[in-house]
Amino acid sequence: xxxxxxxxxxxLIAADDVLLFVNAAITATGQREFHSxxxxxxxxxxxxxxxxxxxYRDLYAGVLALDINDHNAALIIRRxxxxxxxxxxxxxxxxGRLIAGRLAVLxxxxxxxxxxxxxxxxxxxxxxxxxxxDWLSARPDLAFDAVKYRSGLKQALRHAHLVPGDxxxxxxxFAPLSRARYDIPILETWxxxxxxxxxxxxxxxxxxEGFAAQHGIPRKVFLERIAPRLTRGEALRLQEAAQARGPAxxxxxxxxxxxxxxxxxxxxxxxxxxEERVVRRAELDGALRTAAQRVAGAHRGTWGRVTAVLDDSxxxxxxxxxxxxxxxxxxxxxxxxxxxxxxxxxxxxxxxxDALLAHPVGPTPLGERVLDGLETSPDRLVIVSxxxxxxxxxxxxxxxxxxxxxxxxxxxxxxxxxNPVYDxxxxxxxxxxxxxxxxxIRDAEDLPALVEIAQFAEGRxxxxxxTAYLDARAARLATVQAQRVQGADGATGTDGSSR
Amino acid sequence: xxxxxxxPTPSAEPSGLLAGLRTRPSQVWGAVRLVPLVRPEPVQDLxxxxxxxxxxxxxxxxxxxxxxxxxxxxFVAEWTxxxxxxxxxxxxxTGSQPEREALEAVRLxxxxxxARQEAKHRLRFLPLHLALEGYLSLHFGGPSIAWxxxxxxxxxxxxxxxxxxxxxxxxVPGLADALSVFEIxxxxxxxxxxxxxxxxxxxxxxxxxxxxxxxxxxxxxLYGDLVHHYATLMPPVPDFRAxxxxxxxxxxxxxxxAVAQQTAQWADFHDTTMAAGLLEQESTWQQVRxxxxxxxxxxxxxxxxxxxxxxxxxxxxxxxxxxYLKTFRLSESQVRRGYxxxxxxxxxxxxxxxxxxxxxxxxxxxxxxxxxxxxxxxRQSARGR
Numbered sequence: 001x002x003x004x005x006x007x008x009x010x011x012l013i014a015a016d017d018v019l020l021f022v023n024a025a026i027t028a029t030g031q032r033e034f035h036s037x038x039x040x041x042x043x044x045x046x047x048x049x050x051x052x053x054x055x056y057r058d059l060y061a062g063v064l065a066l067d068i069n070d071h072n073a074a075l076i077i078r079r080x081x082x083x084x085x086x087x088x089x090x091x092x093x094x095x096g097r098l099i100a101g102r103l104a105v106l107x108x109x110x111x112x113x114x115x116x117x118x119x120x121x122x123x124x125x126x127x128x129x130x131x132x133x134d135w136l137s138a139r140p141d142l143a144f145d146a147v148k149y150r151s152g153l154k155q156a157l158r159h160a161h162l163v164p165g166d167x168x169x170x171x172x173x174f175a176p177l178s179r180a181r182y183d184i185p186i187l188e189t190w191x192x193x194x195x196x197x198x199x200x201x202x203x204x205x206x207x208x209e210g211f212a213a214q215h216g217i218p219r220k221v222f223l224e225r226i227a228p229r230l231t232r233g234e235a236l237r238l239q240e241a242a243q244a245r246g247p248a249x250x251x252x253x254x255x256x257x258x259x260x261x262x263x264x265x266x267x268x269x270x271x272x273x274x275e276e277r278v279v280r281r282a283e284l285d286g287a288l289r290t291a292a293q294r295v296a297g298a299h300r301g302t303w304g305r306v307t308a309v310l311d312d313s314x315x316x317x318x319x320x321x322x323x324x325x326x327x328x329x330x331x332x333x334x335x336x337x338x339x340x341x342x343x344x345x346x347x348x349x350x351x352x353x354d355a356l357l358a359h360p361v362g363p364t365p366l367g368e369r370v371l372d373g374l375e376t377s378p379d380r381l382v383i384v385s386x387x388x389x390x391x392x393x394x395x396x397x398x399x400x401x402x403x404x405x406x407x408x409x410x411x412x413x414x415x416x417x418x419n420p421v422y423d424x425x426x427x428x429x430x431x432x433x434x435x436x437x438x439x440x441i442r443d444a445e446d447l448p449a450l451v452e453i454a455q456f457a458e459g460r461x462x463x464x465x466x467t468a469y470l471d472a473r474a475a476r477l478a479t480v481q482a483q484r485v486q487g488a489d490g491a492t493g494t495d496g497s498s499r
Numbered sequence: 500x501x502x503x504x505x506x507p508t509p510s511a512e513p514s515g516l517l518a519g520l521r522t523r524p525s526q527v528w529g530a531v532r533l534v535p536l537v538r539p540e541p542v543q544d545l546x547x548x549x550x551x552x553x554x555x556x557x558x559x560x561x562x563x564x565x566x567x568x569x570x571x572x573x574f575v576a577e578w579t580x581x582x583x584x585x586x587x588x589x590x591x592x593t594g595s596q597p598e599r600e601a602l603e604a605v606r607l608x609x610x611x612x613x614a615r616q617e618a619k620h621r622l623r624f625l626p627l628h629l630a631l632e633g634y635l636s637l638h639f640g641g642p643s644i645a646w647x648x649x650x651x652x653x654x655x656x657x658x659x660x661x662x663x664x665x666x667x668x669x670x671v672p673g674l675a676d677a678l679s680v681f682e683i684x685x686x687x688x689x690x691x692x693x694x695x696x697x698x699x700x701x702x703x704x705x706x707x708x709x710x711x712x713x714x715x716x717x718x719x720x721l722y723g724d725l726v727h728h729y730a731t732l733m734p735p736v737p738d739f740r741a742x743x744x745x746x747x748x749x750x751x752x753x754x755x756x757a758v759a760q761q762t763a764q765w766a767d768f769h770d771t772t773m774a775a776g777l778l779e780q781e782s783t784w785q786q787v788r789x790x791x792x793x794x795x796x797x798x799x800x801x802x803x804x805x806x807x808x809x810x811x812x813x814x815x816x817x818x819x820x821x822x823y824l825k826t827f828r829l830s831e832s833q834v835r836r837g838y839x840x841x842x843x844x845x846x847x848x849x850x851x852x853x854x855x856x857x858x859x860x861x862x863x864x865x866x867x868x869x870x871x872x873x874x875x876x877x878r879q880s881a882r883g884r
Contacts, residue, residue, distance in 0.1 A: 035680055314682040350685075363523070363535075363682040367741065371758060375751055390682065392524035392765055394740030395758060402745040402754055 011463035018059050018466055020428045021052050023440035025068035025076075027429055028422035032319040034326075035388065036424040044424035045075075053079050057091060062470035064098045065477040067446045073102050074114045081128050082121060094474075096127065101477040103135050108145065111135060112152025119159045129160040136162065143184045146172050148204045201225045205234050220245040227252035236260060236268055257287035262336060263443040265291050267328035269356065277356055285356060292335040295445050299340055306341035307378035310334055310355075311385035312348045313364035318421075327360050329420040330384045332444030337382060340448070345376050349385070364388055366432070367395025374403055380414050382451070384441070386421040387430030397433035404435045416454045418447065516778055516813070519820045520703065522766040523684050525693075528677035530733035532696060534769060536689035542705035542822050545569060545793055545814065547712060548593065567791055568593045569705075569814060569823055571713070590812040590825065592788050592795040683714060689824070690717070691774060694729035696736050698776050698807065703824035705814075739765060776807030777826060792817040802838040804831070836871045 030042040049072075052060040064076055077099050080087075087095060103111055118128060136156065139145055145153050146169050154173045157164060164170050171179055172187050182188040192199035193211045200211040205226055212222045223242050230238065235255040242253035257265060269277060269284045277284060293300065316327040334346045334355050346355060349369050350362050366389040373381050389396045400415060418441040419429035431438045437454040441447065520536040527533075548568040570591040688710050689703030702717060704710050743757045770778065782798040789795075793814050800808040811826030829837060846852040854864040 035676075315680065361683075363526075363684050367758060371751070371755055390524060390526050391684070392741045392762060393527075393738040394742075395761065398741050398743045398761075399754065399758065402743055402748055402757075406745050406748050407751065407754065 014056055014059065015463045015466050017052070018056065018063070021048060021060075022063055022066055022068065023419075023429045023438070024048050024422055024427065025063055025066075025072035026440035026442050026446075027069075027420060029069060029071045029322070031321045033322065033421055033424075034315045034318055034386070035421075038321075040424040041422065044427055045072075045422070048427050049075055049079055053083065057087065058094075059467070059470065061091075061095045061098050062467075062474060064102045065470060065473035067442070067449065069442050070106055070110050073106060074110055074117075077102065078114060078117055078121070078123075081118060081125070081131075082123050084125050084127050092127065096131070097478065098474060099131060100134060101474070101481040103131065104138065104481040105477075108139070108149060109152070112149045112156060115156040115159065116152065119155055124159060129162075132156055132160040133162055137165075141186075142166070143169055143172075143186050144204075147186055147190050147207055150207075201229070203229070205230050220249050223249040224252040232260065233264070236264065239268070240271075257283065258290040260287065260291060261443070262288070262291040262295055262445055263328055263332040266332040266335070266444070267324065270324045270328055270331060270358065274357055274359070281356060288332075288335045288356075289339070292332075292339040295336055296339040296448075299448060301340070301342050303337070303340045303342065304379035305343045305377070306337050306380045306382065307345045307347065307373040307376045308334060308337050309366065309369045309373045309381070309383045309385070310346055310348050310358075311364060311366070311383075312350050312352070312358045312360055313362055313388075314360050315364065315386055315388050317360035324360060326386050326420045327358055329418075329441060329444055331355060331358055333382070333384045333418070333441075333447055336444050336447055341380075345373070345378070347373050363391040365391040365395075367392070367397075367399050370396050370399050374399075374413070378413060380416070380451075383415070383417040383432065383436075385417070385419065385432075387417070387419050387423070387432055387438070389432065400433045400436050416451050418450060418454075515819060516701070516821050516824060517703070517770065517774070520689060522769045523687075524762070524765055525739065525769070526681055527736055527738050528680055529735050530695045530729040531677040532693040532736055533677070533681050534691040534693065534773070535684045535687045536691065536703060537684050537686045538688040538705075538707070539686065541686065541688065541707055542816075544791075545705045545822055547704070547706075547709040548591070567793055569795075571823075571825055590795060590814070590823070592790050592793060592814060678715065678717075681714075683711065690714075693736075693773065695733040696773070697828070698774055698809075699828050701774075701777060701809075701811070701824055701826045703821065705822040739768075741765075776828075777809045780807060780809055782809075793822070799837070799841075800829070802829075802834050802841055804834055804838070808834050808837070810837075832871070839868060839871060 024045065028041060028045045030038060030045055032038045033041060049060075052063075060076065061080055064073060068076075080095050080099065084092065106114075115132060118124075136142065136153075142153075142164060143166070146164075150173065156162075157170075157173065164173075166184070168179075168182055168184050168187060172182065172184075172190075176191075179191075182191055186203075189199050189202045190207070193203055193208075197215050197217060200208050200215065200217065203211065208222075208226055208229065212219075212226075219241075223238065223245055227235075230253065232255070235253055238253050239250075239255065242249040257268075260268070265288055269288065272280070272284075310330040310333065312327055312330065316324070316330065318325040318327070338344045338346070347369050348355070348358065349364050349366060351369075352358070364385070366383070366385060368391075370381070370383065373383075383396075403413075403415075404411075415436045417432050417436050417438040419431075419438055420441050421429065422440065423430040429438055429440045439450045439454040441450055517536065520538055523535040523537050525532045525534040545567050546569075548570045570593075686707050688705065688707055689701070690710075691698060692700045692702070702713075704713065741758075741761045743754070743761060748754050748757060781801055783801075784796050784798045787795045787797055793816055795812065795814050797812050799810055802808060808829045809826045810829055811824060813821050813825075814823035815821045842856060843850075843853050846856065850864055851861050854861045857864065859867075
């Protein structure tokens, strides 16, 4: 903050704008939220992207290196490629590196979706084609993509005028039944799956599902036999469906919960009925704890006395498309903070004590709960809430203001507010108070980094520091990309890698 | 008529309408303000009629012991046993074996197109203006047959576009939002609906479960067109944000005391200022039915033009505590109609006498009644005299 006096007013606004955009890019997904519909969310987000691109192109591209969500990463890449003509030579070079780096960590279905959007928008410049070519050449198994993301790959090739390295893949995509047999095993399996039931179960789940319907394979049998081909995410989604089909299917699809990412796991736990959560308490609790310990890593137990105020009001239900997402984030934070802290207290707004049985219901008396939290005299107070403080409105802000100005003038307690919901009307996440830093949060896994950024942003951040931070993250993205290319198997679990 | 007229002196009851209920902080969406009312101890022996709990998604409440039941006025359900919908005519209070008792209900003859628009087993109320007209005639002892005729006519010919919009309230975005984003308080037994900060209606039930059952349909169907109108045309109303004076706060305990004071201040402000129109209104009370320790009564305002005029029904217990309450604020034209009806009632439904008091000819009075939309109803009641 030393050089702040020398910075122009414009720079400060730029830094503010970027932080606001980062919050939006972490939380907003263009989907319906509790307080606004999908249309409003998308409109608001589109404006923000256009504003950032028009005013701060470099910083806009730089945000690609941060932990923003995939939806916004794809939007940024698309807008950068659409307006490639407006960029200088230097800008293009750095943007190219950032885009390539981000594409490498995006799940493949997102990338194919992005290519489709570029195709519909009529964007087909040299940069776009080159990026597409490089990304495809780095794919570990193009034949697998040809089967699993058939139309996506086909359109990408057609759009970029590319010929796949292997002639068989070209034939497979554009004239699939013209060959009597394929040499590439997975393509041959796909061909045989048309008439041979056993071959169906060697295909990826999403492809096999269509064939199973064609062959009239009963769902129960299908789930039992496709189980080895399921990705982690698919297995988690199918738990309930499999259980409904009897013990054999349930056993086959049963997944090791302790290997699931923390927030996903929290979402899964909250999707179960309360009785089942009680019956499986040990298993769920253990899995959540393990996941939290994995995330915390070396930071375990280093945060001192931590108190969290967690929002389980009715609005933490989210919406039909993001079911219980804010509550899942709060639950995941609860477990993560429990591991990070030396001494931890979690306070739910409803006043209930059992975190695993959390349920979105009731109003949001955030003010009272913050007061309860401050009474435990913590080193850190973390508030996870969508910021709709309504019982009574604005009380949390007042409590925090009086606390800061009258009771804790030496700032012994650091307070941070993490908000999982993008507020379309404000173009930002909803803040509780100007005196408390607010950061958007998508996955509880990012919590340690977010808390650091938020502390850093408590005063007003200078543009120079921000640019330096973005550069450092860009360099890190490049190394991550290099590792990805070497260890071809995606750690996200969303591409074809089977369990 | 088993009425006991209280006369023009202010009675004790209106100010005690919300006794036993605690006002919680309001929630605002656009021009709609919903003020939750919380009952510290739910009432167990007066519950919603069990047939209303048959709707989809309503769980068995595991009720024990005996209890009396009630049905809100104009609530539409299959009351008749043959599967055709009917609306409860006036709030009903029934005994401990509610299934065996006959209900006063008005059959509805739905236009085919309308019937298709309705989800089959949805809990719902009649649209506001039908409900209100029924109410008015009910309060004046008007014949229920006439109301049926009237509602049949209105429903057969399709409702006016305004009411159609209210019926399809789910398609009005602001309206559905105000309802769905409302966070129900634990123990909440009632709500006050304010539109553009004018109290439009009060609704109180004995038990939180009943409230939960009725909440989704409540605002949408009951106050639909008003809510729609205000939500579209009026600017959003501000939140009453908490404000704490920080001078002199030196410890957390003092801060906590200031917070508690904030909450109390809001409740006090609301009860004495925002709800004053209802609570301080001078009303005429009429006892309708007594059952066990409960009394069902109706009240009428004095029909003062250009002021708050609330009409309503209440069920109270032996101590006079109101367990069930449903009020509407009358619109200006309804106040005028109410005024005409009250004058008529005062003159024993004699047209010539009433006309003389109002200083007009009988024919002119008839014209006024026709213009007020009550011609049909009145012909029925005037015929016998």
